[in-house]
Amino acid sequence: MATGRNHRPATRSRGIPEATVARLPLYLRALTALSERSVPTVSSEELASAAGVNSAKLRKDFSYLGSYGTRGVGYDVEYLVYQISRELGLTQDWPVVIVGIGNLGAALANYGGFASRGFRVAALIDADPSMSGKQVAGIPVRHVDELETIIHTNGVSIGVITTPGGAAQQVCDRLVAAGITSILNFAPTVLQVPEGVDVRKVDLSIELQILAFHEQRKAAEDLSRETAAPDRMRVPAEQRGEQGPEGDVPAVMPA
Amino acid sequence: MATGRNHRPATRSRGIPEATVARLPLYLRALTALSERSVPTVSSEELASAAGVNSAKLRKDFSYLGSYGTRGVGYDVEYLVYQISRELGLTQDWPVVIVGIGNLGAALANYGGFASRGFRVAALIDADPSMSGKQVAGIPVRHVDELETIIHTNGVSIGVITTPGGAAQQVCDRLVAAGITSILNFAPTVLQVPEGVDVRKVDLSIELQILAFHEQRKAAEDLSRETAAPDRMRVPAEQRGEQGPEGDVPAVMPA
DNA sequence: GAGTCTTTGTGCACGCGTTCACAAGGACAT
DNA sequence: ATGTCCTTGTGAACGCGTGCACAAAGACTC
Ligand SMILES: NC(=O)c1ccc[n+]([C@@H]2O[C@H](COP(=O)([O-])OP(=O)(O)OC[C@H]3O[C@@H](n4cnc5c(N)ncnc54)[C@H](O)[C@@H]3O)[C@@H](O)[C@H]2O)c1
Ligand SMILES: NC(=O)c1ccc[n+]([C@@H]2O[C@H](COP(=O)([O-])OP(=O)(O)OC[C@H]3O[C@@H](n4cnc5c(N)ncnc54)[C@H](O)[C@@H]3O)[C@@H](O)[C@H]2O)c1
Numbered sequence: 001m002a003t004g005r006n007h008r009p010a011t012r013s014r015g016i017p018e019a020t021v022a023r024l025p026l027y028l029r030a031l032t033a034l035s036e037r038s039v040p041t042v043s044s045e046e047l048a049s050a051a052g053v054n055s056a057k058l059r060k061d062f063s064y065l066g067s068y069g070t071r072g073v074g075y076d077v078e079y080l081v082y083q084i085s086r087e088l089g090l091t092q093d094w095p096v097v098i099v100g101i102g103n104l105g106a107a108l109a110n111y112g113g114f115a116s117r118g119f120r121v122a123a124l125i126d127a128d129p130s131m132s133g134k135q136v137a138g139i140p141v142r143h144v145d146e147l148e149t150i151i152h153t154n155g156v157s158i159g160v161i162t163t164p165g166g167a168a169q170q171v172c173d174r175l176v177a178a179g180i181t182s183i184l185n186f187a188p189t190v191l192q193v194p195e196g197v198d199v200r201k202v203d204l205s206i207e208l209q210i211l212a213f214h215e216q217r218k219a220a221e222d223l224s225r226e227t228a229a230p231d232r233m234r235v236p237a238e239q240r241g242e243q244g245p246e247g248d249v250p251a252v253m254p255a
Numbered sequence: 256m257a258t259g260r261n262h263r264p265a266t267r268s269r270g271i272p273e274a275t276v277a278r279l280p281l282y283l284r285a286l287t288a289l290s291e292r293s294v295p296t297v298s299s300e301e302l303a304s305a306a307g308v309n310s311a312k313l314r315k316d317f318s319y320l321g322s323y324g325t326r327g328v329g330y331d332v333e334y335l336v337y338q339i340s341r342e343l344g345l346t347q348d349w350p351v352v353i354v355g356i357g358n359l360g361a362a363l364a365n366y367g368g369f370a371s372r373g374f375r376v377a378a379l380i381d382a383d384p385s386m387s388g389k390q391v392a393g394i395p396v397r398h399v400d401e402l403e404t405i406i407h408t409n410g411v412s413i414g415v416i417t418t419p420g421g422a423a424q425q426v427c428d429r430l431v432a433a434g435i436t437s438i439l440n441f442a443p444t445v446l447q448v449p450e451g452v453d454v455r456k457v458d459l460s461i462e463l464q465i466l467a468f469h470e471q472r473k474a475a476e477d478l479s480r481e482t483a484a485p486d487r488m489r490v491p492a493e494q495r496g497e498q499g500p501e502g503d504v505p506a507v508m509p510a
Numbered sequence: 511g512a513g514t515c516t517t518t519g520t521g522c523a524c525g526c527g528t529t530c531a532c533a534a535g536g537a538c539a540t
Numbered sequence: 541a542t543g544t545c546c547t548t549g550t551g552a553a554c555g556c557g558t559g560c561a562c563a564a565a566g567a568c569t570c
Contacts, residue, residue: 015472019557025464029443043517052445056520056559063519071518071565088464089471096463103362110358113443113460118467157470158463181473182466184459188284188368190307198469200462204439205368207455208351208413209280209343211437212373214453215412216344217270218436274527298547311529311550318549326535326548 016087020061026051027058028084034077043074095122095156097180099171100163101131101141104186108162109137122154127167144171151178158182165189172199271342275316281306282313283339289332298329350377350411352435354426355418356386356396359441363417364392377409382422399426406433413437420444427454 016024030050034042044062048055062068062075068083069075085091096114098105101124108114109124124136127144134141142150150156159180161168168187175183176197185191185201193199285305289297299317303310317323317330323338324330340346351369353360356379363369364379379391382399389396397405405411414435418426423442430438431452440446440456448454
């Protein structure tokens with residue numbers, strides 16, 4: 001659990017802010033597209049538009065990498081592709097293991113976008129003995145017993161978990177024990193990991209629930225704005241409209 | 256470019272902060288698990304631990320919903336499940352369409368966790384004529400020509416895009432024109448949508464690149480700390496303040 | 511070489527989110 | 541009732557991220 005004890009200057013790393021790191025892949029994708037069209041240079045305004053961000057934000061992001069632009073002209077596309085790739089560590093090869101080759105795991109294994117950026121599926125791993133040896137996306141499925149061997153042999157440091165939620169923590173522990181230090185988790189489970197291990201999660205269910213929240217709010221707004229919607233019907237949400245326009249804010253007690 | 260002029264308060268909702276909304280599903284999941292074990296009440300400390308967050312943060316999050324706790328005791332599990340569900344809009348049914356029934360789309364269609372929270376797959380849609388009529392996860396695949404009809408008939412307001420990147424914007428435009436106001440995008444494309452439409456994206460490639468960045472940094476640190484690494488073993492890298500895990504960046508586009 | 515023009519790089523201010531720390535509030539025992 | 545103990549709810553401080561606005565800097569023209 002990530003309770004206290006994290007009393008560190010935090011961003012002691014004069015490195016790149018986390019928010020910036022999360023956007024670099026976005027810029028890289030846009031730049032790659034430009035590169036394929038042989039566009040030599042691009043302005044912050046153009047690139048920002050393509051990446052869907054504010055141009056000032058983009059310039060500030062790039063400023064963390066160094067001064068790679070030319071005032072009055074813009075950024076050299078090829079050069080920037082290289083710099084961002086290098087910064088993200090994409091100039092090297094990252095072997096990856098996928099654990100749990102069911103619906104989702106198989107889809108990921110079949111995903112072409114994997115290899116395109118230096119990520120290579122080193123192995124597919126599943127606990128089901130009947131899967132062993134079968135090929136998925138041209139890669140043989142190995143039994144989970146071999147997990148440690150596979151990781152050591154291939155020097156894998158990134159693991160993807162696509163097992164059912166119940167098995168995720170157990171698989172995670174095993175991955176970490178074997179030396180994995182970065183995990184991408186698709187299971188609906190909050191993984192507990194030791195310090196030094198990064199976990200990122202992708203959770204379809206959470207995303208949908210967030211969308212539902214906003215959807216509900218939009219519906220409530222429309223409803224309160226115009227008592228009767230003249231336009232086409234949009235799921236009149238028959239629920240009793242008990243919930244007013246805005247949740248009541250609890251009274252604040254004076255100190 | 257719609258620069259300037261767009262001086263809208265953006266977070267017009269003085270309701271629940273976006274960061275809080277993103278955590279509510281996490282709490283809900285933990286609470287549901289407790290509920291299934293018939294645990295009557297839970298303290299902020301316990302629940303926070305289960306959800307992997309700071310307890311003060313959790314209490315503040317709940318305070319936005321109202322005062323649902325009892326001092327000295329904690330929160331009533333069932334009651335809280337209901338309140339959060341209601342707040343997220345999960346007490347109603349949300350029909351969803353999935354567009355692009357390839358590897359990923361099929362995996363999503365097969366995903367059981369969909370129905371568990373009020374989300375119902377109303378239709379699977381694909382452009383490939385040879386897919387039409389075929390069943391995926393017991394649901395017939397419909398041709399994209401029927402998209403508008405399907406959406407209107409079923410009152411769908413949430414769409415999931417799992418087409419190739421090149422088709423994503425086009426599909427998005429069509430969904431929006433048909434009345435969809437929330438989109439979950441799996442394609443590696445920055446979608447342009449009109450105001451009032453929420454887009455959230457799930458991007459495997461970006462997640463991996465972020466992990467690679469941190470992985471590279473960890474490797475560089477280890478290397479500089481000890482000039483020579485004896486084995487392939489990584490040392491317990493007591494990492495400095497580099498907070499890694501929850502680099503969550505909400506992806507709601509204000510448009 | 512001087513002037514003009516374009517676009518970068520960044521200082522600065524502001525708002526959101528996180529966390530600490532503690533008083534207020536309620537349950538329970540006596 | 542009164543006191544004790546526990547946990548909530550939140551005031552306040554702080555740090556991070558964002559976006560405006562502009563000076564600095566290079567390219568290009570004449
Ligand atoms: N399918 C989706 O679209 C989707 C979407 C969001 C989240 N998820 C989550 O992703 C996970 C996988 O979903 P799925 O639909 O592919 O499930 P699935 O049941 O099709 O596949 C799970 C696979 O994991 C294997 N497995 C089980 N325990 C294992 C273990 N201990 N070690 C190794 N392998 C093990 C199983 O043999 C099976 O092949 C689930 O946690 C699910 O909640 C799936
Ligand atoms: N498979 C993965 O694990 C994975 C992971 C991350 C991202 N993605 C992204 O998700 C998307 C889908 O991936 P996939 O592996 O399932 O691809 P896929 O090629 O297997 O499936 C794409 C499907 O979309 C359909 N399609 C194409 N154009 C369409 C249109 N205009 N309207 C409706 N349907 C259309 C195709 O007929 C096909 O069935 C891609 O953008 C991919 O980059 C996939």
